[in-house]
Amino acid sequence: DIQMTQSPSTLSASVGDRVTITCRASQSISDWLAWYQQKPGKAPKLLIYKASTLESGVPSRFSGSGSGTEFTLTIGSLQPDDFATYHCQQYDTYPYTFGQGTKLEIK
Amino acid sequence: EVQLVESGGGLVQPGGSLRLSCAASGITLSRYWMTWARQAPGKGLEWVANIKQDGSEKNYVDSVKGRFTISRDNAKNSLYLQMNTLRAEDTAVYYCARGAGSGDLVYWGQGTLVTVSS
Numbered sequence: 001d002i003q004m005t006q007s008p009s010t011l012s013a014s015v016g017d018r019v020t021i022t023c024r025a026s027q028s029i030s031d032w033l034a035w036y037q038q039k040p041g042k043a044p045k046l047l048i049y050k051a052s053t054l055e056s057g058v059p060s061r062f063s064g065s066g067s068g069t070e071f072t073l074t075i076g077s078l079q080p081d082d083f084a085t086y087h088c089q090q091y092d093t094y095p096y097t098f099g100q101g102t103k104l105e106i107k
Numbered sequence: 108e109v110q111l112v113e114s115g116g117g118l119v120q121p122g123g124s125l126r127l128s129c130a131a132s133g134i135t136l137s138r139y140w141m142t143w144a145r146q147a148p149g150k151g152l153e154w155v156a157n158i159k160q161d162g163s164e165k166n167y168v169d170s171v172k173g174r175f176t177i178s179r180d181n182a183k184n185s186l187y188l189q190m191n192t193l194r195a196e197d198t199a200v201y202y203c204a205r206g207a208g209s210g211d212l213v214y215w216g217q218g219t220l221v222t223v224s225s
């Protein structure tokens with residue numbers, strides 16, 4: 001199975017900060033990577049697919065990049081609504097797999 | 108408005124069975140790959156299984172192969188997950204989700220909790 005490793009596991013930041021979350025795959029997944037945002041007690045929400053394509057309705061402060069084995073999610077200027085847990089997911093090879101999640105906390 | 112509503116979760120003893128359902132509204136399920144994913148309490152997400160539009164292809168994570176069966180009834184606009192020989196480690200919130208393709212999950216239900224305990 002392809003292992004997805006996110007870093008950091010927890011990130012403390014302030015409103016207005018620019019933050020980056022990294023996701024590494026144990027083997028190449030081309031650009032078959034999605035990013036999700038999840039708030040406590042809620043279902044995940046798709047933010048980005050195909051590594052860098054913004055899902056409709058997602059604010060432009062979110063961006064994704066990368067290919068192969070290393071990917072990043074960047075939030076350009078943190079807003080209060082952005083404090084949540086972020087998950088990456090590869091959908092190149094079955095079984096599809098998620099990273100362990102990155103919790104973004106208010107500093 | 109797209110809605111996916113899961114049901115069928117609950118408390119079951121180890122070795123028992125449950126059948127989860129996911130009812131869709133606002134979309135025609137037959138057009139899309141559908142997925143089940145789960146999240147154990149306080150843990151990350153785990154992809155469980157998916158099924159092609161016509162049911163001709165099904166894929167599973169190894170830990171559930173031979174125990175879980177994903178199915179769909181496009182006439183009823185519904186998705187199912189039959190879970191047999193349940194184990195404590197199957198305890199999780201189970202989500203159904205609609206894919207854009209087979210992988211990226213655009214719409215999610217609210218989830219249904221399955222607890223496997225004696």
